Amino acid sequence: MENTGEKTISTNLSASAHRMAPASAMAKEYVYNETNEEIGSIKEIMIDVPKGRIAYAVLGVGGFLGLGEHLFAIPWEALAFDADRGCFRLHASKERLKNAPGFDKNHWPDTADPSWGQANEYWGGPLAASGVPGNSGDDLGVKAGRRYDRETAGYPDKDVDEKAREARRAIDSEEGPSLRAAEQVGKSRARD
């Protein structure tokens, strides 16, 4: 991703108003590259609390080294959301990932850590180390004209199971018939 294009790939203009998404729902999306290879999935969204912005996304990649899952810190700017397919896109071949700086599940980097600066540089992020005082990355990623749309924006996927259970209980009650629709909504959102 050259950081110049639109952050969101979308041909569905009617939904372009949706740009807010719950962090917990994004932490489940699959990540594909340009050649439609599945690279992995977003495991976690890391938030820079004082700045109020995403510091990076944790990409989980499993399998290619035969050692289970590997975690990578990916600058948010390197990811584009593909609203048409409901996934993220990262400009990266599996080969490129092999050489990318990874990190340990129990030691996720702070943006002040040198390991993060390394990862950020690898992925072409504009920030060297956002945690360093005076080196503000506040303007990064904010580009006019970028769009985001996502049919399910504002609807946390993590609640889907809970909602399905609630719906089931409700259906067994006397209000059941009127609540059947709610269950259908829940099912249609549970896409994995």
Place this chain on the structure above:
Amino acid sequence: MRNEDKVVHTDGSTPYRRVMSASSMMKDYVYNRMDEEMGSLKEIMVDVPSGKVAYAVLAVGGFLGMGERLFAIPWTSLTLDEDRKCFVMDANKERFEKAPGFDKNNWPDMADSSWATSISQYWGSGVGTPDVIERRRTPASYGSSNTDYGHK
């Protein structure tokens, strides 16, 4: 105002961290300055193109027999208290009674500008667009507390 004032951290034995995983903050309790429990963090709403955190969604219980209600509040109105593993905000329960809230099964479209306006009008800030969030991060935005947390 330093950015670090957004995080309270006085325990020298643990490293100061400004980056936290979203999931680790979920269900964190939210207290006010009088240590009254306001609710808990239910969700973090992100403006996807910019990566800015726009709203914290709070689950607040015990309203006039209505059960739990959800409230989206500007992220800038929360302070993370790392010492106690909770969030702190300037508010009381009465403030929430009149606040624009929603049911957990009926989330609003948070990208809708009129909705964003209603939130910013109520909580007294111009949230909704990333640049406004940045602009709000000024001393006046959370300088109303006299609480001294003893920043290092």
